[in-house]
Amino acid sequence: MTDPITSTQAAGSSTTAAAANTGDVVARAGSYYRWTRYIMVLVLIGYGLWSIRDGFFRYPRENAEAKAQGKEVLPHQGLDIPFNRTFGVILPPLGLAYLIYILRKSRGEYRLSGQTLHAPGHSPIPFDSITALDERLWDRKGIAHIDYEFSGRRGRVTLDDFVYERDAIDRIYETIRQYVAPPEPAPVPPGFPIERDETKSPET
Secondary structure (H helix, E strand, O other): OOOOOOOOHHHHHHHHHHHHHHHEEEEEEEEEHHHHHHHHHHHHHOOOOHHHHHHHHHHHHHHHHHHOOOOOOOOOOOHHHHHHHHHHHHHHHHHHHHHHHHHHHHEEEEEOOOEEEEEOOOOHHHHEEEEEEEEEOOHHHHHEEEEEEOOOOEEEEEEEEEEEHHHHHHHHHOOOOOOOOOOOOOOOOOOOOOOOOOOOOOOO
């Protein structure tokens, strides 16, 4: 007996099928990018909660117990308590802020439909509205910036094949690059015969 397909899986399958039928190139958030950053978020929040426990509860309780027993040297001195309290206050909100940042940075999808680019947070961008392609970081980091002007509005879209699915972003980039800077025809070698149009009458 096969497992039932969830609504999320069905929606993803239908989206992929629709993209294949229309010939669109679709780049969604990269799995590696998101999962590695989810781990970082968990580390920040987890360490922050651990610090809250130690700085506000465990260490003060253990110090109080040591004082009650008449011990002159407390188990947690110096910066133990202030250090943990500081990290407990800072790290959990920092982790949540970082989570919001990575979800926003990798939100939605890039879609190339014919000669129109759809990017999160931007209106559809026809190729003929592209004014510049900054590819200085492409070979080293897989990042390209696209400047456009459409209906009197200017904007910039960033292609990043680390944040979004690499193969799809690379295809989108190559397609746009071919449009913006098509390859020049190879020069004719010296002495290479050039075909003449026999339909034209010679000049008199």
